[in-house]
Every structure is written in structure tokens, then in C-alpha cells.
Amino acid sequence: MREDRRLRRRNETVQEILDTAIEVMAEDGVAGLSMAEVARRVGVRPPSLYQYFPSKMAIYDALFERGVRESADVLEPYSARLAEDPRAVIVAGQQASVAWAMANPVLAQLLYWRPVPNFEPTPQAYEPSVRLLEVLRSALQAAVHAGQLAAEAADDEGVALYTALVSGVISQQLANEPSAQVEEGRFARLTGMAVDMFFRYYAPREGE
Amino acid sequence: MREDRRLRRRNETVQEILDTAIEVMAEDGVAGLSMAEVARRVGVRPPSLYQYFPSKMAIYDALFERGVRESADVLEPYSARLAEDPRAVIVAGQQASVAWAMANPVLAQLLYWRPVPNFEPTPQAYEPSVRLLEVLRSALQAAVHAGQLAAEAADDEGVALYTALVSGVISQQLANEPSAQVEEGRFARLTGMAVDMFFRYYAPREGE
DNA sequence: AAGAAAACCTAATGCCAGTAGGGAAGTCAA
DNA sequence: TTGACTTCCCTACTGGCATTAGGTTTTCTT
8 A cells, every 4th residue: 555655745746736836937927937948847757737727727736726726725714703893804804815925926816817828727827716605694794783884885785895905905916016026015904904894885774 | 092092902901811810719719819710711731921911920920010009099088087086987998998907808818928039129019008008107196186086195115016916817818718708707897806905905084 | 575656767749039141032233 | 314322121140038849857656
């Protein structure tokens, strides 16, 4: 049963390839990923990579999935605390999301933009991001129940507006100051205000 | 003085190349632009393109400039009307901007994202976009003077928040429904609400 | 130690961006 | 009209890319 020795080695190689791909994309742009360059850095000839991924798109897909999973992991601890003070938890969770995006600009671009011609994530890679949207909706719902938001904030339109708002902050940060630190990011710093703005817009009517 | 006959022909060719490039990018993605494919469609061999543009990046640069100029043209008639009712004019101008972005997704991606590895607009191509930002600021300033916004709305932070907000709407629309019509765009439809949200956040204090 | 499976290789195909250098055609001055 | 000059477009080429085909070495199991 030491068949999984091989399997472990294999998974290590897969991860090394993905890490290297991120490195290359950080230097040459997301759409500038080159199988040949990855191979060079991993210390292997280009065709050998095809033992691990059937195409360059498959690497993008695996990284998209990693991005979705990591950003879900970032939010998880917050979603567990929603019972407390939903608004405060949402603000904190959002700050954490933005911080993650800035620390992982390559993955964030893959999630928030469409930087690679002809790349569309497979449903399997995409699926966790649907769950992510549900997490967001239930967070807003919790704020509604706590009397911190009007009911419409958690309907389709409200959720869309929220995502536009925060993806705008991330998008502007990535486009204009791609390599800033979180605290100094001219746009990232606006995260708290952005969420406040949303809460004020959807403030519950007095006396209900 | 019929030297400009040649010059006119030349400019026509330049424009034809740019139009074709947009066409190719619309089909194969912004980063998927191929000189060879453009040449094929224009009816010429690839090296001939280098008579008109010294490199592929020069085409991106020219298109970036075109994008900035066109979106400035869209806004111009509104900025002339700022004296009336600034808020209404800002809303209308913003709707027009979003409509332009959806009608010109390729140029919009060039302006709002960073889709091409190693492409950074030259200062000359970028410069009009600085002016654009000033137009926005003075529009917000006008709303401040009309008592429709608090003074902070027109400071650096306020302007940044505004741009994040609307670029978020455009960004989400481009990423998720790239080929929708304006009216049906799930995110584009939020433009009015987004601007309202901004105005409510920066509502002037009562009695001042 | 033998044999199977996995990992890696070389060689090749058909793309691409960009360069070098040459020939045809338009333009201008006389 | 002729000759010189310029512009335009071409073929040929270089070096890079993703990917496929098919063979060789390494590794693990029995």
C-alpha cells in the first residue's frame, strides 16, 4: 500500500507547478503565463508538464479553483460569527477579503477580471464561488434580521450592488496600484467606507 | 500640395488597422490580439503592419488613447450642463458612461483593467484620462456648491470612492455578462442606484 | 530480479512577433 | 517625360511558443 508514496510526490509536483505558474504570472502578467517558462523554473522540459496538466487552460482552471477556495477560507471564520453583530462581522470579513486580494493579485485577477482569452472556469472550479455568493447573501440576511439593514439589501439587486461595490474597490486597487501594501492602498483603504455606504443606503426605516 | 493625398490614405489605413484590431480582440480576447490575424483581415502580410505601428504594444496604446478620447467625448455634453442640476447631470453622465463601456467592451477593458501583460499606456495616451478625473472632481464640486453633497465628497477620498463605485459596476458587468445590452445588464442597471448611494452617503448636514 | 507503470526525454508541427532586405509603384522637380 | 526619391508591400528568416508523438529511463511492486 505504498502506492501513495508516488501519489504524494505527484501532488507535490502539481503544487510546485501551480506555485511556479503564479510566480511567472506575477512577473509577466496573468495572460503572460508560459508553459516553457514554468518548465524552465521547475527544472524540466516543457512536454513533461503535460503529465500533470493537459493544457495551459487546465493550469488556469486549477488556479481559479485555488483562488475561490482560498478566498472562501478567508471568510469562513467570519461567517461562523454572524450571530454576534452582523454589520461588524461583515466589515471585518470584507477587510479580510480585500487584504487577501492584495496579497494574491494574480488569483484575484483571475477571480474578478477576465484576463485570459478563451479561459472560462469549468463548472467544477466555479461552483464554490456560487457558495461564496450564498454566504454573502446570508450575511446580509443576518444583518436584516438584526435590524441593521432593510429587507431589500438581501435581494438579488442588493447583493449585486454589494458585489459591484467591493469588486470596484478591489478592481481599482489592482489596476492602479497592483503592488501596494494593504494599509497604504489608496483604494483598499476605502473598504470600510464602502461598506458603511452600503449600510447607510439600505438603512432600515425608522420605527419598524 | 497634394502630398496629403498620401497622408489621408495612410490615416485611413491606420484607422482600418485599429478597427480590425478591435474586431479581433472582441472575438479572441483583449490579450489575444494577433498581428497576423489583423494582417489577414486587412488583406496584407504581417510585416506590412509595421509600416503603421512599430509594435503590437503601439496598437494597444493607440486604442487606449481612442478609448480615453471617446469616453471623454461621451461626457463632454454633460459637463457643459453642470450649472443646471449637478446631481441629475452626474447621474445622466454616469449612465452614458456605462452605456459606452458596454457598447465598447474591448476599449473599456483596456481602460478599466490591466488585461495585457507588459502593456502600460504611454503618458501621452494616458494624459486625457487625468483630465477626465478632473472633470469628475469638478462635477462633484458643483454638486457640493449646489448643496447636494457634503464638501468631503469632492476630496481625494471621495473621488476615489466614486470611481471605485462606478468602475465596480462596469467591471462586474464586463466580467459576468460581457455581451449584454445596456438595459438588460444585471449590473449596468444598478448605475442609478450606485450614484444615489454615493449621494446619500455624502448628504450635506442639515441646516448648513 | 522481472515486469509494469510513471516520469521524463527528444523531435517535430504549426503557430506567433518582429527584422532584414529587395522590388514595385506613386510623387515630385526639372 | 525622365530620373530621383519615397512609400508601400513583399519574401525570407529568426527565435519563441503550445502541444503531440513516440521512445527511454526511473521507480515501485511482486
